[in-house]
Structures are given as C-alpha cells and as structure tokens.
Amino acid sequence: MPDLSIRPFAAALCLALPSCGIAQSLSDITPFDPAVMHRTARYCERHWNEIYDDPRLSELCVGSFLCGDGGCETGTVIAVVARSREEEMRTLLARLPVEDMTPCDPGDPYERQYVDPLGGDGAPFGFNGQTEKLEGREVVPYCGKTLPGYEADVVVALRQMGGDDIAAIRRGIGAGAMPAQLRLTAPQFAAIRDAGALPLRAPLVAALETATGLPCETTARQTCAVTAERGRLKARLLFPDGALTGRAGHWEEAYLELYPTNPSGDLYELSVDMPITAIRRWPGDRRKPVDGFQSLDRDGGFAAFRQGLMSAVSDALEDGRIGGE
C-alpha cells in the first residue's frame, strides 16, 4: 500500500531531475562554422576512401566521422586521455557544447567496453589507430554526451588540444539501428542546430494540430507540449479517444524528439525519435489518466502518425524558410 502512494511523487521527481542536472548554459557553446565543418567532414570522407593522403588529417579524422556501417551515434563521444593532461581536458570541456562528460562507468553496459581501452584483446570498436600512441601510459577513459550536432566538433577540438595525449572518437552504431530520419541540407542543419531546434517548433505544432484536429495546448482534457530544450525539440502528447492513431476508447500517449544529426561525412539528417508510445483504455470523458499506460513497440498506428508529422515538417523545410538562402 505505501508503495502506491509514493508513485505520483516518484513520477514528479523523474520529470524534474533532467532539468536540475544541467549547469552549463548555451552561451558557452563554440560558434558553429559551417565552412570549416563541411571541409573537415569532406576531407575525412576522402581519407576514408584513401583518396586524400595527409598524415595530419588522418590523425584528425579516423573514427571521427565514420564510425560503423550505421554511421555515428548522435550525442556520444568517447575520449581516452593521459592522466597528466586530464585537468587540462576538463577545462577545455567546460567551454565545449558538452552536456555531460565523466569517466566511463564500468556498471553501464555500453560504457563498460571503454573502461579499459588499452588492455584486453585489442582496442574497442572505433579506436583502431587511435589508442596505440597511448600504450604503456596511465590513461583515464571519458564517456560523454554532447548537444546534438556538435559531436564532430567536440572530437576535433579534443584531438587538436591533446595531440598524442588524447584519443577521441564518436561512437559507432550498427547498420539498421537508426530511428526515422529526414535528409537535411548543410545550411538547414546549421540553421536548426544553431537555433537549438527552435525553427522546427512552428511546423511541428502545425502538423500536430492537423493530425489531431485539436489545438495543440495542455488542458485538463489533453496534453500537447512542444518545447525546445538543449538542442532538441521535444513533444509530449496525451490525447483521448484515439486522436493520434484512431483507437476509439483509448487514451494515447507519445513522446517525440526531433534533433539534427550528422551520422557520417557530410550527411545531414533530422532525426525523429519516438521513444514512448503507449495506450490506455479509459473513457474519453474522464479525467486525464497519468499512469497505467501499456507501452506499444513498433506499432503501425504510431509509425503512421510519425510519418504524417515528418511529411508535414518536410514540406515546411522544402519551402525554404529554414536555412534558406
């Protein structure tokens, strides 16, 4: 019984926490230079294809822009630093668009593989050609999250600072593991990234209102909150009676995240994640339910709903208001 009464408080705490943990302000972010970034990315592509041969560039590029068959993961960076320069790196990180960068946690299933990057059977995935220069030295591996779109810049900045004392990479993902994406042009990517995804807010809200047929507002009868936060556009949705996918008699909940990504080279995309899709059978004329939802994975109805939103956003991108000349 006491467990039941704690639920609402725990839920409130979970909602409040992510916003508490953020100390760094957006004004600290290094300015984005599309020209430089475009150039480094292209050089790296060429290096990968063994067309462009410059030892300096190979050091800067390997593993930075091309991580795996599926490209690089959004928002993750790994750096292995010699202990003598750890403090210097932390000082630099404070000025970079990094959300959180701490020594890798052996308890985390993904970070575990980077805890001992020099020992064991060869370098972890993506670190080939990077960690050799650190052999035999005392090192500290750091696992970090950057703001979306700034991964390559952070890696390049770390490599430029560290030279032989830092090995930094983006983390790769396997093929086919990607969420839904829209292609962006480089100027669109830059415009969306630099404005913290805010330019997408109006098109998304308009698309939501068209899809649900209701004004996008949070009331006692529904939730429709679209906020731009830390470079991502987040939408929390809860509608009665099948407004999202047409399940009559059900409340439907969805959580969406839109952010610019740069999975490899000069490929720019808008990622549209929908990590939460849930329904609850409950009469539509009752008070808004807060919990008791059953989550649905890979649901066709929600996929079609997202597809509709994406095509509306895509139309808005095409008319040239975002990142246009």
Add this chain to the structure above:
Amino acid sequence: MYQRSARALFALLVVIVHVAFVSFCAVYLQSRITKIETYVSTIAVFLPVFGIYVGVVVKSVGLGKGPRGRKVSGLFLALMSILFVAYVAGNGFVLWSYETGFIGSEDLLPAAVSLVESAFGGFFTTLFLTLFGQGQDAERD
C-alpha cells in the same frame, strides 16, 4: 417455516447481488482495461467465490425443501451481514481506487480483487456454508 423462507431469501439476495456485481464489473472494466489478459484474470478472480454461492443455493433449492440448516443465533446473522457488507465495501473500494487513480495500473487489479475475495470472500463463504447446512451436521438435522 418462517426461518426457512428467511434463509432462502437471504441466500437468493446474496446470489443476486453477486451476479449483478460481477456482471457490472465485466461491463465496467471492459472499457477501462487495455490488455485482454488483465481483463480475463480480473474477472476470473471473482469467480471461485461466486461459484460457491451459486452452487450452494442452487443445490439447496434443487432439493425441493429450500435451504435448511441448524438453528442459528441472531448474533451470528448480524455478524454475517456485517461481513457481507464489508465484502461488498472491499470490492467497491477496489473499483473506486481504480477509477480515482489510487490504483494506478491495471496490472494491480487482479491482485487487489483477489485480496478482497480471499479475505472477506473466504470468511463469508465459510459462514455461508454453515448457515445452509453444507457441513456434516446438516445430515443429522
């Protein structure tokens, strides 16, 4: 004779209340439970106690003499009525909790219903059997 009719009336009342209640739950929960598995388990935990009442009454009525049994005191009947009310209130509380969100998840419903059913239902059923002479003593009446 009078006592026998009173017992018959009481037994029928209990059964009618139960049939009405379980039917109501089946309809009420149908529009409030997302997973069919949870719906079936929730209704299922109502049924054992429900089955005993109906079985006892139908069997007694089927003997052609109406329910019979030992003489019982007024205190016993009062106690039994109180337990019946508590049992109904317990189930009502579960439904009210679910409607107001105190029971937040439908996954808790089968457990909550079986809590009430096994506590009050078990207690009440024992007394019910005593009242209607399903014990061994009944044969000697």
